[in-house]
Amino acid sequence: MRLRLAIVAMSLMFGSAYTLSSESEAKSLEPSVDVGSDLLNKMTHSHRELNYRAIVSYQVGDQLSSYRITHTVRDGKEFESLESLDGSHQDLVYHGHDVTCVHPGPQLIRLFGGEEEQGFYRYYDIDVKGAARVAGRDAITLMIRPRDVYRLGYKLSLDKETGLLLRSDIVNQQGKVLERFQYVMLNLDISADEAVVEDAKEVQHRAAKSGDKAALATSRTWRPNWIPAGFTLAQSENNDEAGMTYTDGLAVMSVFVEPLIPLENGGSSAIVEGGMRRGASVSYTVAFPEHGSFATVVGEVPMLTAKQVAKSLSWAAQ
Missing domain, CATH: 2.50.20.10 (Lipoprotein localisation LolA/LolB/LppX)
Known part of the structure; x- marks a missing residue:
């Protein structure tokens, strides 16, 4: 990619x-x-x-x-x-x-x-x-x-x-x-x-189906509370229940949420918060143990942007 x-x-x-x-x-x-x-x-x-x-x-x-x-x-x-x-x-x-x-x-x-x-x-x-x-x-x-x-x-x-x-x-x-x-x-x-x-x-390119974005927005229990002004949710095959992709026309940024791995003692795997960079691409990961999940933001954006988006995630009340 x-x-x-x-x-x-x-x-x-x-x-x-x-x-x-x-x-x-x-x-x-x-x-x-x-x-x-x-x-x-x-x-x-x-x-x-x-x-x-x-x-x-x-x-x-x-x-x-x-x-x-x-x-x-x-x-x-x-x-x-x-x-x-x-x-x-x-x-x-x-x-x-x-x-x-x-x-x-x-x-x-x-x-x-x-x-x-x-x-x-x-x-x-x-x-x-x-x-x-x-x-x-x-x-x-x-x-x-x-x-x-x-x-x-x-x-x-x-x-x-x-x-x-x-x-x-x-x-x-x-x-x-x-x-x-x-x-x-x-x-x-x-x-x-x-x-x-x-x-x-x-x-091969897979085109998104009309109506997918609205359906996934309704079914997804989490969402970022902060995205930089000017970024728009991109409707594509990447916008499944585990991820959302945003673009401002040049920069591209995706948010992924995955479950923490349960351990035999009843706890879950530890995720260390932090970021990595390779060239213009960065990733930043934050754990949300209260929701049994961790989030990772990846994209061609400054580390500050990825960090703020990742830490802004919230979950709807169940």
Whole structure:
């Protein structure tokens, strides 16, 4: 899941083709909410509508991995293979996803356009930082800075010709890069009939059923009493009785509740409260022995956010 999230800048983020009409138009780009909003909106779907093969690098802390991606669109459906180029060999095939399917992240970004006091744009400042060069292609860089302490920041480089996300740096409040995804080679001249990897594991998208969210909200006995403003409950296969997933358009955060393991002496297993970090991803666990459960919050958010959400959980009276 973590790699897939990085490749699309969060399975919630980026993908129609975006073309600047002329070099003079590119030079005329001025930093503004409108320009940044337009670029971000187009970025949310370009990666899903293009045919391409690419080599990408993915860095978490001091660990660096590389992959080959082949992505095609046939009859309105996405087909994508992901091949590991180092370490233990692993191939994935992702196919059958309708390109018209709208995910909650892109939906939040597109819904409010560039209105500063609405939705996604109320919680992030977006600046156009100008020209860049990534994977031998001209790019435009966006700086996305959170307006509060409950989110991380992003530095995104978009292909000038297509709007494809070529590089993504996720940074903390101090500007330190926690995680980086970057194209090192991109070939857009491939056929939609490109073959996928043989003998690879198949990964399929499961769409949520209408009405699931309301039904689960009624049946679930627990809920977080605090979620950062701007985060919306995402309706997906992850929102079962054990978990809830939230997004603000960029950041994704999930809350899971599991039962404590009973012991032979009649007690239950001890859970030590605390958090862990790997790159931009954190987890924070809190025990609720009075309810025979423990909660874990995971996501690409600051540790402060995960901790406050986990400790805010409450249970309905039985």
